[in-house]
Structure formats: C-alpha cells, structure tokens
Amino acid sequence: MPMRARNQLVVDHLHIVGAATAYVASRLTQVSRDDLASAGAYALVRAAEKFDATLGVPFGAFARGRINWALMDELRSMDWAPREVRARAKATTKVRETLSATLGRTPTVAEIASVMGVEPVEVREGLADAERMLLSLDAPDAPDVVWTGYLPEDLAIASERDEFLRRAVDALPERKRWIVRAVYFEDRTVREIAEELGVSHAAVSQQRAEAVRMLRDALQRHYEDEPHAVPEPVSRSSASVLDAYFERLTAGGQRFTRAILSHAVGV
Known part of the structure; x- marks a missing residue:
C-alpha cells in the first residue's frame, strides 16, 4: 500500500484511539492517559503498515483489535506492584x-x-x-477495560468472521500457514522470515501472496450468497491443492461446531 494511503488510514481512524483511551481511562484510576494514547497511536500506525485489504476485513476492525492489545500491554506495564x-x-x-x-x-x-x-x-x-496500584489485568476480578466500539449485533458478526479467518489460516499448507502467522500475527518482517528459512525475500513474498489469495477464496466461498455458486478462485494453486485446502477447512469447521455443541450439552 502506498505511504500516502497508509497515512490517510491513520488520520481517518485516529478517533478509535481517542475513544478507546477515554474508555479505559474512565474505568481505571491512576493511569496516564498520555501513555495510553501514545501506545494506541503506535498500534494504529503499525496496523496501517500491516493491513491487507484483500483479506476482506475492514481496517477499523483490524486496527481496533491491535489498539486494544496495545492498551492492555500498556496497562500491564503500569502495574508496578509485585x-x-x-x-x-x-x-x-x-x-x-x-x-x-x-x-x-x-x-x-x-x-x-x-x-x-x-x-x-x-x-x-x-x-x-x-x-x-492497578488491579492486574490477569486477575479474575479485574475490571473489563477492553473497548470494542461495536454494537452487539456487529460484535457477533465480527466475532464469527474472525473465528472463520482463524480456521482458514490454520487450514493453509504448512509453509504458507507459518509465513502468514509470522507476518500478520507476530509482526515479523519478510526479510527476517527469509533469513530464518534460508530462502530469498521474493520466495517468502510469493508464498505470502499466494496464502492471502487462498484466504480470499475461502472467505468468498464461505460468504457466498448463492450456496451453489462457486466463485472463480483467485489462487494460482492447482485445483487439487485448493480442494485439499477447502476439505481441511470444512473438517476444521465441523470439529469446531462439535466442540461447541459438546460444551453446550455438557458432554
């Protein structure tokens, strides 16, 4: 993404940092609002650098999660008491x-x-x-300080989409799965990954790009309005590789559903 576009994303979404900071500061005393705002702003900038619009996740939702984690980390660092x-x-x-x-x-x-x-x-x-002192955020009686900015129905939709995307990443072929997690979940650079794997920068970029295309195909299939209409895949992988991927993803979804049902009935 061009730097001008990334900067515009940051400017357009600064209100998320302001709202999240105000929400947390209103629920906890003895915290530095400036330190919270600084941590949130840095998380917003990092989110703009890592954002990939082809995944189908709105930038606001993508940034909101990273800002929340940054604020929680900042609060933990403020907890001086042993x-x-x-x-x-x-x-x-x-x-x-x-x-x-x-x-x-x-x-x-x-x-x-x-x-x-x-x-x-x-x-x-x-x-x-x-x-x-601040109560430890890991304690069971700690106050709820995570700001979502969602209406309840929006939160349910976002939660379902996040869960599906997580399963879609887990179903990727091993090398692609490892690269996606390293780049998008661990904030590692392509250069670092290439050095660790002993391959070229271009090879990692190609693997990452193909993994993203496979995720797009999975999302398109899952959210297709017409159940029998299979969209044309954007992935460049062979049909057999894609079929195996979709089978793993479907099996993962079935295991997830069974686990939820088992928990609900106490099995």
Missing part, C-alpha cells in the same frame, strides 16, 4: 470493607490491624498500596 504487594493491598481493603459493613462506619487503622493481627504501620502501607 504479587505480594497486591495480595497485601487486597487483603487490607477486604478487611476494611467487611468492618465497614459490620460497624456501619469506616474502621480505624487500629481496628483493621487488630482483626488482621498485624501492626498498624502494615495496614497503612497496605491501604496506600491499594490507592496507587
């Missing part, structure tokens, strides 16, 4: 809340210390830690 400090802070605040409910007022530091069997200085430190 595990024992977080545990002490949570234990102290839990005792304070329990005593507040029992006494009908805010308990004193001495009362909290008496219940916990510790010195008052430890209670003060625990309460101070609780005021400064």
